[in-house]
Amino acid sequence: MEMARTVTCYESDLNLKATELRLGLPGTDEPGKQPSAGIKSNKRAFNTVALQPDSEKGDQHSCSATKAQVVGWPPVQSYRKNVFQPKKVEAETAGIYVKVSMDGAPYLRKIDIKVYKSYPDLLSALEDMFKCTIGVYSEREGYDGSEYAPTYEDKDGDWMLVGDVPWEMFISSCKRLRIMKGSEAKGLGCL
Amino acid sequence: MSGDDRCSGMSEDDGGSSSSYLTNRNGAGDSCSTFPDLVLENVLENVLCFLTSRRDRNAASLVCKSWYRAEALTRSEVFIGNCYAVSPRRVTHRFRGVSSVVIKGKPRFADFSLLPPDWGAHFTPWVTTMAESYRALEKLYLKRMCITDDDLTMLAFSFPCFKELVLVCCEGFGTSGLAVVARECRQLRVLDLIESEVSDDEVDWVSFFPENETCLESLIFDCVDFRINFEALVQLVARSPSLKKLRLNQYVSLGQLHNLMIRAPQLTHLGTGSFRLLENVAHSVQEPNYVSAFAACKSLVCLSGFRDIFAEYLPAIYPVCANLTSLNFSYANINAEQLKSVICHCPKLQIFWVLDSICDEGLQAVAATCKDLRELRVFPINAREDIEGPVSEVGLQAISDGCRKLQSILYFCQRMTNAAVIAMSKNCPDLVVFRLCIMGRHQPDHITGEAMDEGFGAIVKNCKKLTRLAVSGLLTDQAFSYIGQYGKLVRTLSVAFAGDSDLGLKYVLEGCPRLQKLEIRDSPFGDSALPSGLHHYFNMRFLWMSSCRVTRRGCQEIAQQLPRLVVEVFNWNEQEGRDMGDYIDTLYMYRSLEGPRADAPKFVHIL
Numbered sequence: 001m002e003m004a005r006t007v008t009c010y011e012s013d014l015n016l017k018a019t020e021l022r023l024g025l026p027g028t029d030e031p032g033k034q035p036s037a038g039i040k041s042n043k044r045a046f047n048t049v050a051l052q053p054d055s056e057k058g059d060q061h062s063c064s065a066t067k068a069q070v071v072g073w074p075p076v077q078s079y080r081k082n083v084f085q086p087k088k089v090e091a092e093t094a095g096i097y098v099k100v101s102m103d104g105a106p107y108l109r110k111i112d113i114k115v116y117k118s119y120p121d122l123l124s125a126l127e128d129m130f131k132c133t134i135g136v137y138s139e140r141e142g143y144d145g146s147e148y149a150p151t152y153e154d155k156d157g158d159w160m161l162v163g164d165v166p167w168e169m170f171i172s173s174c175k176r177l178r179i180m181k182g183s184e185a186k187g188l189g190c191l
Numbered sequence: 192m193s194g195d196d197r198c199s200g201m202s203e204d205d206g207g208s209s210s211s212y213l214t215n216r217n218g219a220g221d222s223c224s225t226f227p228d229l230v231l232e233n234v235l236e237n238v239l240c241f242l243t244s245r246r247d248r249n250a251a252s253l254v255c256k257s258w259y260r261a262e263a264l265t266r267s268e269v270f271i272g273n274c275y276a277v278s279p280r281r282v283t284h285r286f287r288g289v290s291s292v293v294i295k296g297k298p299r300f301a302d303f304s305l306l307p308p309d310w311g312a313h314f315t316p317w318v319t320t321m322a323e324s325y326r327a328l329e330k331l332y333l334k335r336m337c338i339t340d341d342d343l344t345m346l347a348f349s350f351p352c353f354k355e356l357v358l359v360c361c362e363g364f365g366t367s368g369l370a371v372v373a374r375e376c377r378q379l380r381v382l383d384l385i386e387s388e389v390s391d392d393e394v395d396w397v398s399f400f401p402e403n404e405t406c407l408e409s410l411i412f413d414c415v416d417f418r419i420n421f422e423a424l425v426q427l428v429a430r431s432p433s434l435k436k437l438r439l440n441q442y443v444s445l446g447q448l449h450n451l452m453i454r455a456p457q458l459t460h461l462g463t464g465s466f467r468l469l470e471n472v473a474h475s476v477q478e479p480n481y482v483s484a485f486a487a488c489k490s491l492v493c494l495s496g497f498r499d500i501f502a503e504y505l506p507a508i509y510p511v512c513a514n515l516t517s518l519n520f521s522y523a524n525i526n527a528e529q530l531k532s533v534i535c536h537c538p539k540l541q542i543f544w545v546l547d548s549i550c551d552e553g554l555q556a557v558a559a560t561c562k563d564l565r566e567l568r569v570f571p572i573n574a575r576e577d578i579e580g581p582v583s584e585v586g587l588q589a590i591s592d593g594c595r596k597l598q599s600i601l602y603f604c605q606r607m608t609n610a611a612v613i614a615m616s617k618n619c620p621d622l623v624v625f626r627l628c629i630m631g632r633h634q635p636d637h638i639t640g641e642a643m644d645e646g647f648g649a650i651v652k653n654c655k656k657l658t659r660l661a662v663s664g665l666l667t668d669q670a671f672s673y674i675g676q677y678g679k680l681v682r683t684l685s686v687a688f689a690g691d692s693d694l695g696l697k698y699v700l701e702g703c704p705r706l707q708k709l710e711i712r713d714s715p716f717g718d719s720a721l722p723s724g725l726h727h728y729f730n731m732r733f734l735w736m737s738s739c740r741v742t743r744r745g746c747q748e749i750a751q752q753l754p755r756l757v758v759e760v761f762n763w764n765e766q767e768g769r770d771m772g773d774y775i776d777t778l779y780m781y782r783s784l785e786g787p788r789a790d791a792p793k794f795v796h797i798l
Binding site: 071072075079081 | 303305414498521572573603632713
C-alpha cells in the first residue's frame, strides 16, 4: 500500500527540538538517540537515520529531518571534500587557546576551544574545571537562575553571552571567556 | 581520466565463467593426446590468439576440454573483478602465459568510509604467487587494494619486463616502494597513481628513475599529497622523450609547470599542479609566457589539475582549447563567468568534470558549446545536505537540451525535478551511465513535492543502453518496480535512503537479469527480499547492504542455500561493544571458488 508522499509531510517535521540549545549530557534528553558523532569520526551516527525496528510504517520521514552528519553522505570521496576546506583543516590542527577567568577565582585558566564540538560540551568542561554550576541556556532568559553565567569577549571587544550565536561563529570570534556571577550577568540576558 | 576505462582485460568471473572452473577443474595435463588432437590444439591456439574480449574467451573455454586448455594457454590478460572470488594460485595454475593482470579489491562504498579499515584486499598473496608464475608480467592494474612497500619491492624485482603500473584508490604504500619500482623497472612506461593514498617516507622517489633516457610515457601523481623533488622531475621529463601523459600534484606551482611544459611539448595529457604562482614570487619579476608554453603543446587533448586556481591565469590555456577533448575542472573553484570565458573555445569537448561553483548558468554555457559531450561530472564544492545548491534541475535540463550525445553523467545537486530527469531520458537516448545524487536525503521533486519515481522510471524506460544507475531523492517502491521492469541491461545499481519495503529489493532482484553489482545503504529492505535473488547471486560480483533491515538469520539462510557464496556480515557497533539488536550493520556477499577467506579481520563474520 502506497503512502502518500507530500511536501507537507516532509515539512511538518522541522524538528525544532534538534536545533534547540540545551545544556546537559548529550543524549540524555533524547531517548533512543545516541550523541551525534563528530564529522571526522570513523564511527557512524547510526541512529541519525533511525530505521528503528519498531517504527510505524508512515514514520520513516521523521528521521530524515535530523540533519546531523551521516558517514559517507553525500558520497563524495574525502580527498575531494577536503580540497576546499584547507584553511579549516589547518586551523583545526592549530587549536584555539583562550583565557578563562572566573569571578572570585585566584588565577585564570587556558583552554583550547577547538577541542569541543558544541556548547554543552564546552560548558560541562568549564563546570568541571571550575567546580561550579552554569545551568541551562535559554534564548529568553540566558542563564537566569544559575549561580554563574559564561560570557566571552568577541572580536569587536564586546562582552557577549555564551550560547547566542551558532557554535562555529562562536569559535571563530571568541577571544577570551569569563564566567560571571549570576547576579552580575542578569544584564546580559536577552530581552 | 578515472582509469576505469583502461583495463581491457578478460574476466574471471563474468556470467558463466565460474562454471567453466567447476566443470573443467583439471584442465591442463590430461591423458595423452593423439596427433589429430595436437594439430587441433595448435590450430586452436593460433585462432584463439585473436580473441581478446574476456567474455568471448570465457565462452570459448566452455566448449570442451581441449578448447579450455587452448584458451587457458593463450590468455594473456586476466581480469579479477573481486580479489576474493578466486585465489592467486588457482589463477596462475590455469593461465600460464599472462602478461597483464587487473585486480579489484574493496567494494566501492569503501570510498565513503563505510568499510572499516583493515577489512582486507591485500595484494601480498597475489604478488607472491605471480612472482613465481608470471615472470613475463608487463602490466598491472590494481583498484582498491592494500599494497605495501614490500609488495612493490617484490614486484620490482620479480618482473624483468615490467612496463605499466596503475594504482587506483589504493593505499598502504609510500615513497620507499615507489623508489624501488622507479629504480628497478628499467622498462617502465607507465606509472599512474590515481586517487591513491601515498605515504611520505621522505624518500625522493623521483630521483630513482634511471639516469639515461627513460621509456616513460605516462607519469601521474596528482594524488600525492606532499612535495616531490622538482629539480629531479624536470630532469626526468627532459630525458623522457616518449612522455605523453603528465599529471602533477598541487605542490607544483604555475611557474614550475612552465619549466616542465617547455621541455615536453609532445604531451597529450597534462594535469597542472596548483594554478597560481608561489606566494613569494614578486609580480614585478618577468613572468614566463604561459600562453606560448601552452601553444607549443600542439598535441594536448586532455587538461586537468587547476588546483588552488587563480582564475586570472585561465586565458593561458586558450591556445589548446580548440583541440581539447577532455577537461577536468573538478578542483577549480571558478564561477560561471570564468568558466564561460574558457568553454566557449572548446567545441570538441567530450569529457568534462567540473564543480557546481559554475552554477546552472555555467552548465547552460557548456550545453551551448559542447555538442559532442559524452561524459559530464558535476561535483559539489560544498558536500553538505542542508544548504542552497548552486546547480539544480535547470542545469540538468540545459545539458539534456544541448548535449544530445551524452553517454555518462554524474550530477550532484540539492534540488531536482522529475521533469528535468524525464527530459534527459528523452533527449539523451545514448545514456549508459546515469548517476544523480540529490544530496538531501529523501528529497522529493522540489516543485511538485512528489517522489522522484517517475524521473528514474523514465531513465530506465527510455535509455535503452543503460548499464549503470545511481538513484537518490525520495523514492518509493514504485521506482524499483520500474527498474526491475525496464532496467534489463543494468549491471551496477547504487541505492541510498530509498524505498518503502522489501518489495523494492524484490523488484530489482527478480527483474534485472544482468545485475552484477548491487550496493544499497540505509534503505528499509529486509530478510524477506533476500531469497528473491537466490537464482541470481552467483551471477553477480557482489551484493552490499548496509544499515538496511536484514538480520543475521536472514543472511544465514542465504548462506546455507548457496554454499558457494561468501556471506560477510559485520556490525560497526560490535567493535564498540554495544548491542544493536537483531539487524546487522553491513552485509557484503560475493561468489567465490575459495570459500571463506583466511584473512578476514575479527569483526567480520563469515556465515
